Amino acid sequence: MVGSAIHRKLGDEGFTNLHVRTRSELDLTDRRATFDFFEEARPAVVVLAAARVGGILANSTRPVDFLSENLQIQVNVLDAALHTGVHRLLFLGSSCIYPKFAPQPIAEDALLTGTLEPTNDAYAIAKIAGIMQVQAVRRQYGLPWISAMPTNLYGPGDNFSATSSHVLPAFIRRYDEARAQGAPVVTNWGSGNPRREFLHVDDLAAACLHLLEHFDGPQQVNVGTGEDQTIAEIAHMVSEATGFTGDTEWDTSKPDGTPRKLLDVSTLRGSGWQPTISLRDGLADTVSWYRSNQQALRV
Template sequence: MKPDSLIYVAGHRGLVGSALIRRLEKQGYGNFLTRTSKELDLRDQAQVEQFFKDNKPEYVFLAAAKVGGILANATYPADFLRDNLLIQTNVIDAAYRHDAEKLLFLGSSCIYPKLAPQPMTEDCLLSGPLEPTNEWYAIAKISGLKMCAAYKRQYGFNAISVMPTNLYGPNDNYDLENSHVVPALMRKCHEAKEAGESFLEVWGTGAPRREFLYVDDMADACIHLMNNYDGEQWVNIGVGEDVTIRELAEIISDVVGFEGTLSFNTDKPDGTPQKLLDVGKLHSTGWRSKIGLREGVADTYEWYKEFRTQNG
């Protein structure tokens, strides 16, 4: 990409999309195309076709998707399957037919098999059963990965895919009903501190191990791969290291300044014992994670406090 290349970031207001815009601006890019979902419904083929015909973006970051937690996936399986299939099919196809130079598609490490060997390499995809709680989302995302590979193989379209690990950072979802572990713990710690609580409940034993990547670091990796990788196979994006949920909770409570006791509710489920990505392929392209977990959590907490101030 050149500094004046026309770049379309689909999903620019979400966790990943907003990080891509921040990081692109920091690296000197400034010619962006963005549309809200009200301005452009990516599920509508005619709207997407017209958008690409009128604007002809040179580079496309496809970060738009229908996402949610376990409850949302269980309640709306048809929506998760249909909406994600429509979004990625419409955008990938239109980008190819209107001569985009390159497209990057965002997958997710949660679409690897439930019991994949650790750390998970790229070739373990489809080697075993999916996690039942998000299989509808996973099936759609796997189709997106394969669609990029198929368009590269049949048409020579330069479409690549990435598989990020667990992400956190500004513009994350802090709703306790369906947020992920970092924003949920951050909000609970903040509210417990404000209320002067003496202890904070954490679900499970605290023993499961998880890998966490600051979203701006992930965006930096995506830009690096857009400029330096053209392979057909997707690329894992992560740090290559994990921590226990207990260690994560201790880091977050320390950053927030919560001085009470962490209480682990062992009646609640732990989930998969470990989820860690093999990032050897990513490292071979010359990119490594730069932002440590404590630094990323601290930056995110500063954003969260400002968000609370502005939104009550």
């Protein structure tokens, strides 16, 4: 999803010399294949968006996969980029790098100040390692590599799997299927009380290009909207976007995850960028894409 959005944005802005490979064409956990690709392509700028990602269920049940595969991808790409002299690189992480009980909104300097959320700590540790490697390259080699930490993302191309998706695409699938089947009730995990911030992936792509053109600094940069809603409010918005008219119930025996995760985006705002896609408009766009791409969904 993220890579596709960045590719679209760069194309729309007139960039033509773009090197893109699908997962089937290039396995970034294969160190030799990754180095061979960089030797052939010799990119001047790299955006590292590739990662194994998933929701609470996937992270909780497969922590080894999330830790090992993300570390392999990051080390291989960052080492290959350094080996071939990539001057400018943007590493994309995740807001889950911050402590579970970090002061809200979460500022960049909250990193490594507390205990991580246990349901996704393996993924978070991998992403923290990526930030540290980018900072190490800056210190040792003086290259202007940077890191950006997006909030929760959604949009066209998202993962709508029933077992590995994040909360918002999972809601879209659940509510749209309930509407189509005429189900009277949708049951969601948790209490609905945690608060989350969501950013449309096309806004993230615009932010990445902005940072590459206008930002240089060692500390990671938060990328988000600066606004959040409860999970229950999000569920209601998705039910409206899909046209579901039944009831919503909550299974409180299931985990909630982090109570709140709102990013302090003052660094990004101070650099001159802010999002343009509202959550309601973004949800309508994503529901439309979901319904039009049933055969191509990652399920």
